[in-house]
Amino acid sequence: MLPDQAYEALIDAVGQENVSREPVVLDGYAWQPTFNYNPELWMERPSAVVLPGSTEEVRQTILVCNEYGLKFKALSTGWCVTAAPWCEGVVILDLRRMNRILEIDEKNMYVVVEPCAIGAQIQAEVMRYGLNIHMIGAGCISSPLASATSFMGHGWDGIYMSYSPRNVLGVEWVLPSGKVLKLGTPGSGLGWFSGDGPGPSLRGIMRGAIGACGGVGVFTKCALKLFNWPGPPVVEAEGLGLDTKTELPQHFKVYLCFLPDWDSFADSMYEIGEAEIGYIINKNALGLLLSVIFPRLTRKIAKRKAIKETVDVLKNEFEIILAGNSEREISYQVEVLEDIISRNGGFLFDLGDNPLVGIFWWGLVRNYAPPILFRPGGQFMTLFGSDDSFDSQVTAARLGERIKKEWLEKDLIYDDLGDTSWMHIFENGMWGHCEVPFIFDPRNRRQVEAVMPEAIESVMASLEKNLGVGMLAMEPLIRKIASPMQGNYNKWQKEFQRIIDPRGAADSALYTGEAEIDLSTIDPNKLQKMTEIIMKNLWTESGPPR
Amino acid sequence: MTLADYERDMAGCSRCTCCKWSALSQIKSWRYAKNCPSVTKYNFHAYSGGGRLTAGLSIIKGRSELTEGVADIVYKCQLCGACDTACKIYRDDIDINEVLLEFRADCVERGQLVLEHMLMIDALKKEDNVLGEPKAARDKWAEGLGLKDVNKQRADVLLHAGCRYCYDKDLWPSIRAAVRLILSAGINLGFAGKNESCCGGRAYELGYRGEAEKYADDMLSRVKASGAITLLTCCADGYSHFRYLYPRMGRKLSVDVVHITEYLIRLIQAGRIRFQRKVPLKVTYHDPCHLGRMSEPFIPEWEGDKLLRPSSLKRAGRGGVYEQPRAALRSIPGLELVEMERIREWSWCCGAGGGVYEAYPDFCFWTAMERIDEARSAGAEALVTACPWCVRAFRDALEQAGEAFPIYDMMELVAKSIGIPEEEV
Ligand SMILES: Cc1cc2nc3c(=O)[nH]c(=O)nc-3n(C[C@H](O)[C@H](O)[C@H](O)COP(=O)(O)OP(=O)(O)OC[C@H]3O[C@@H](n4cnc5c(N)ncnc54)[C@H](O)[C@@H]3O)c2cc1C
Ligand code: SF4
Ligand code: SF4
Numbered sequence: 009m010l011p012d013q014a015y016e017a018l019i020d021a022v023g024q025e026n027v028s029r030e031p032v033v034l035d036g037y038a039w040q041p042t043f044n045y046n047p048e049l050w051m052e053r054p055s056a057v058v059l060p061g062s063t064e065e066v067r068q069t070i071l072v073c074n075e076y077g078l079k080f081k082a083l084s085t086g087w088c089v090t091a092a093p094w095c096e097g098v099v100i101l102d103l104r105r106m107n108r109i110l111e112i113d114e115k116n117m118y119v120v121v122e123p124c125a126i127g128a129q130i131q132a133e134v135m136r137y138g139l140n141i142h143m144i145g146a147g148c149i150s151s152p153l154a155s156a157t158s159f160m161g162h163g164w165d166g167i168y169m170s171y172s173p174r175n176v177l178g179v180e181w182v183l184p185s186g187k188v189l190k191l192g193t194p195g196s197g198l199g200w201f202s203g204d205g206p207g208p209s210l211r212g213i214m215r216g217a218i219g220a221c222g223g224v225g226v227f228t229k230c231a232l233k234l235f236n237w238p239g240p241p242v243v244e245a246e247g248l249g250l251d252t253k254t255e256l257p258q259h260f261k262v263y264l265c266f267l268p269d270w271d272s273f274a275d276s277m278y279e280i281g282e283a284e285i286g287y288i289i290n291k292n293a294l295g296l297l298l299s300v301i302f303p304r305l306t307r308k309i310a311k312r313k314a315i316k317e318t319v320d321v322l323k324n325e326f327e328i329i330l331a332g333n334s335e336r337e338i339s340y341q342v343e344v345l346e347d348i349i350s351r352n353g354g355f356l357f358d359l360g361d362n363p364l365v366g367i368f369w370w371g372l373v374r375n376y377a378p379p380i381l382f383r384p385g386g387q388f389m390t391l392f393g394s395d396d397s398f399d400s401q402v403t404a405a406r407l408g409e410r411i412k413k414e415w416l417e418k419d420l421i422y423d424d425l426g427d428t429s430w431m432h433i434f435e436n437g438m439w440g441h442c443e444v445p446f447i448f449d450p451r452n453r454r455q456v457e458a459v460m461p462e463a464i465e466s467v468m469a470s471l472e473k474n475l476g477v478g479m480l481a482m483e484p485l486i487r488k489i490a491s492p493m494q495g496n497y498n499k500w501q502k503e504f505q506r507i508i509d510p511r512g513a514a515d516s517a518l519y520t521g522e523a524e525i526d527l528s529t530i531d532p533n534k535l536q537k538m539t540e541i542i543m544k545n546l547w548t549e550s551g552p553p554r
Numbered sequence: 555m556t557l558a559d560y561e562r563d564m565a566g567c568s569r570c571t572c573c574k575w576s577a578l579s580q581i582k583s584w585r586y587a588k589n590c591p592s593v594t595k596y597n598f599h600a601y602s603g604g605g606r607l608t609a610g611l612s613i614i615k616g617r618s619e620l621t622e623g624v625a626d627i628v629y630k631c632q633l634c635g636a637c638d639t640a641c642k643i644y645r646d647d648i649d650i651n652e653v654l655l656e657f658r659a660d661c662v663e664r665g666q667l668v669l670e671h672m673l674m675i676d677a678l679k680k681e682d683n684v685l686g687e688p689k690a691a692r693d694k695w696a697e698g699l700g701l702k703d704v705n706k707q708r709a710d711v712l713l714h715a716g717c718r719y720c721y722d723k724d725l726w727p728s729i730r731a732a733v734r735l736i737l738s739a740g741i742n743l744g745f746a747g748k749n750e751s752c753c754g755g756r757a758y759e760l761g762y763r764g765e766a767e768k769y770a771d772d773m774l775s776r777v778k779a780s781g782a783i784t785l786l787t788c789c790a791d792g793y794s795h796f797r798y799l800y801p802r803m804g805r806k807l808s809v810d811v812v813h814i815t816e817y818l819i820r821l822i823q824a825g826r827i828r829f830q831r832k833v834p835l836k837v838t839y840h841d842p843c844h845l846g847r848m849s850e851p852f853i854p855e856w857e858g859d860k861l862l863r864p865s866s867l868k869r870a871g872r873g874g875v876y877e878q879p880r881a882a883l884r885s886i887p888g889l890e891l892v893e894m895e896r897i898r899e900w901s902w903c904c905g906a907g908g909g910v911y912e913a914y915p916d917f918c919f920w921t922a923m924e925r926i927d928e929a930r931s932a933g934a935e936a937l938v939t940a941c942p943w944c945v946r947a948f949r950d951a952l953e954q955a956g957e958a959f960p961i962y963d964m965m966e967l968v969a970k971s972i973g974i975p976e977e978e979v
Contacts, residue, residue: 025596026597028598030600030621030623030624031612031617031618031619032600032609032612032613032618032621032623032624032627033598033599033600033609033623033627035600035608035609035611035612035617035618036598036599036600036605036608036609037599039567039569039608039611039612040569041565041567041568041569042568042569042570049565050617053617057598059597059598085571086569086571086599087568087569087570087571088569102597102598102599104597105597108584109584125584126575126587128575128578128581128587129581129583129584129587130584132581132582132583132584132587133583133584147578148578148581149570149571149572149575149578242582245579245580247579248577248579248580248643248899248900249579249643249644252579303646303861304862304864307862370579371579374578374579376577376578376579379568379570379572379643379644379645380643380644382568382570382644382645383644383645383646384861385861386566386568386647386861387568449861450565450566450568451562451565451566
């Protein structure tokens with residue numbers, strides 16, 4: 009329970025109506041079922057929630073936390089377990105009131121935003137200027153500032169718009185001491201256009217690959233790169249979800265491409281990247297696509313061998329959106345794509361006037377569909393996600409296929425025909441991303457309890473193939489196992505933490521925390537294998553394992 | 555059903571927050587991107603649709619007590635249904651609307667009451683209306699119209715005027731225009747005069763189930779006794795209650811239930827009325843929640859796992875009345891209809907619903923002014939709607955803000971175009 013004096017001080021900081029310690033209100037921040045390994049699905053109840061409306065109010069809140077020895081954590085939209093308190097007594101800063109778009113610099117192609125301007129809002133505004141913003145795979149419902157500064161940042165437009173940590177320019181950061189640090193050009197009072205100076209250049213320390221998940225302070229503003237948008241300033245669409253209908257604008261094409269196998273699939277990806285064509289490219293798990301569109305039918309037909317075999321044949325599929333500024337440019341891109349796909353033995357299907365073009369084009373550009381993933385089962389977990397060459401992503405997809413099959417046989421997940429991965433390429437195909445989704449029902453205790461063992465299994469399989477730990481790197485249980493096998497990275501991370509947050513004011517469980525795994529949840533045979541993998545990969549004082 | 559019966563719905567929330575936003579595929583600006591008045595005003599997650607699910611779960615799981623603070627969360631909500639529609643774009647297994655209603659019934663049952671609502675229910679018990687006006691004056695609005703009294707004569711169409719139209723003099727011109735118009739089309743129309751009572755829907759929304767059922771039974775017997783084959787209402791609230799709440803209470807009207815905007819289109823299509831005069835005005839149409847998404851007919855609770863419920867058996871807001879009011883407006887010569895960004899099932903509420911107008915007027919007026927701002931930004935010279943509660947909320951909000959913007963009940967514009975003289979209505 010938050011002491012009265014601290015409560016009063018928080019009220020002084022942000023105003024009475026913006027502080028709560030009502031248990032039901034607090035539970036709104038403790039309930040975090042998405043990507044939660046804890047079968048209870050409730051995380052720690054915070055000791056208070058505050059709604060700061062400005063950088064100064066964030067600063068004042070942090071000063072109060074420092075004065076009363078409270079931990080704090082910020083969230084933007086708060087869509088997944090990383091936004092929850094991971095220890096007792098945390099003061100949550102819900103940044104909902106800081107939701108403005110502060111500046112759109114058309115000429116220099118960037119936008120300055122606060123934490124709770126969501127992707128859909130920013131996109132709608134910048135499209136009027138012929139510009140677009142990178143949208144993460146979680147969809148336009150999430151905060152671009154959050155993914156740029158604090159967590160992940162991948163999406164299917166990566167081929168054209170890269171990925172959030174690369175797109176972040178100037179940043180305003182309230183450190184756990186309450187001091188305001190401005191990264192890049194804003195640090196020298198020169199505007200927002202660069203994240204690397206003149207001014208402090210600390211982007212890597214700010215977040216690294218996965219992000220510090222609220223463990224290093226609060227990001228209150230940032231500038232994000234914008235990209236060319238050759239489409240209409242306002243897109244008129246009919247329908248709200250999978251029923252969306254819209255006309256494909258001039259100089260856009262949408263294709264479904266099918267390749268015969270993983271190798272030709274990977275080669276096509278590399279070639280598309282090298283050819284510098286494409287606006288959006290996404291490998292969807294075909295079975296998953298069927299599951300979200302026809303969740304009940306898929307349940308009925310999933311066990312049929314013929315259906316599984318068909319999906320297996322068609323699984324090396326991706327969607328690609330081409331966008332050109334002129335007829336000449338789009339024709340060129342079409343020719344190049346046709347050439348790549350045919351040389352790799354595949355075929356492509358032009359969605360053209362097909363009614364599905366609405367959901368495939370606007371669905372992927374606006375990216376409003378991701379919450380549909382919860383439709384078949386109520387919840388899902390996604391594994392792997394180590395960013396590396398596309399070939400290594402194919403390895404991950406194959407491993408995922410194997411693990412998924414096993415869990416399906418145990419009836420621990422929804423049967424989405426066992427199809428595995430979402431994949432995209434970034435930056436001319438220089439690297440790729442692969443995630444393997446597992447759908448389950450959060451109200452089914454057996455299935456929820458299987459999540460952690462699934463995750464551990466995927467991490468072990470990844471490490472065995474030198475794929476890294478991927479998205480799970482922020483998880484304290486996983487960090488405890490993975491860090492000693494990966495150069496003891498957490499040791500270094502803790503060094504940064506000592507400088508950024510000497511008092512340990514931020515809830516940093518997802519930044520540097522380590523926790524013990526309950527070994528009893530792991531199958532004894534797998535445990536043995538896991539021990540072998542760990543022993544083989546352990547770093548010693550003198551360096552990496554030989 | 556009780557709150558606890560919806561545990562699976564509540565435990566299914568993934569906290570995606572779609573219930574705080576307008577349909578994501580339809581967002582066209584930063585300014586008009588939100589859909590939930592409650593969380594937009596009060597900001598804590600608990601004030602959203604999903605947040606209320608979590609609050610309910612917290613209570614049934616014994617993590618929290620049902621305090622005054624919880625009642626504040628439960629009642630600072632218009633029951634506008636925007637969250638439910640937004641969630642159901644993606645989900646088949648969560649019925650937010652049902653949880654919100656059960657939460658209110660739970661509050662009433664366990665004594666977490668709101669003073670203003672208690673006064674409404676007292677007024678209802680005494681005078682058969684939620685405004686506390688005398689029962690004996692319920693038919694005053696219809697003076698001189700020559701409407702048949704169904705207590706004495708048979709009518710094919712029974713008009714249920716509803717509490718707001720009966721007592722709000724400012725709105726009498728529109729309901730009187732509706733009656734004039736229907737009579738002029740030669741329809742055998744009647745009303746129950748002083749014997750008309752509240753439909754009971756508001757009591758149900760406030761959580762007072764017993765009162766609501768009593769008034770629903772009363773309505774059912776009145777309709778039956780009248781021998782009418784159609785129940786016509788100009789009140790969007792009443793319309794929604796007849797189609798959604800009555801069957802939810804296990805009460806079914808055995809007549810055709812029609813809203814005036816639907817009836818208007820029927821008359822136009824049958825060639826029984828024609829708009830003749832020009833109404834040179836650029837208007838925008840506000841979809842009343844109770845005529846739009848909340849009027850979608852009731853669908854019985856799915857037994858068992860809702861993941862197995864076909865989409866056709868979930869109420870997702872699509873079955874509301876959206877086209878008819880627009881079609882009627884489009885057929886008025888000289889009138890130009892421009893659309894706001896949040897329309898149809900992703901429309902923003904006027905602020906009045908769910909007992910908010912009575913208990914939290916400032917919240918109601920803030921919500922209404924948000925909408926008026928949107929109407930202005932759409933380039934409209936006036937806002938038209940088809941619900942007396944919406945008209946009241948908009949006009950009061952403007953008055954409180956000291957601002958002017960024309961607000962029309964649709965029937966007022968229809969009367970202008972048909973050429974019914976103002977003094978006659
Ligand atoms: C269904 C689903 C699919 C997803 N798919 C993808 C994907 O394809 N690609 C991808 O990149 N990510 C994905 N994610 C993860 C997503 O990137 C994060 O949830 C993301 O940060 C979204 O923004 P948010 O507004 O929800 O952030 P929040 O949930 O609010 O925050 C995410 C983390 O960042 C911290 N944080 C947020 N804002 C601040 C701030 N201003 N200052 C300090 N710390 C802050 C929070 O403490 C939390 O740890 C997915 C998530 C979900 C739930
Ligand atoms: S209620 Fe529905 S839309 Fe709202 S957060 Fe929960 S799952 Fe998402
Ligand atoms: S019913 Fe309306 S006001 Fe209430 S939570 Fe849902 S969207 Fe918000």
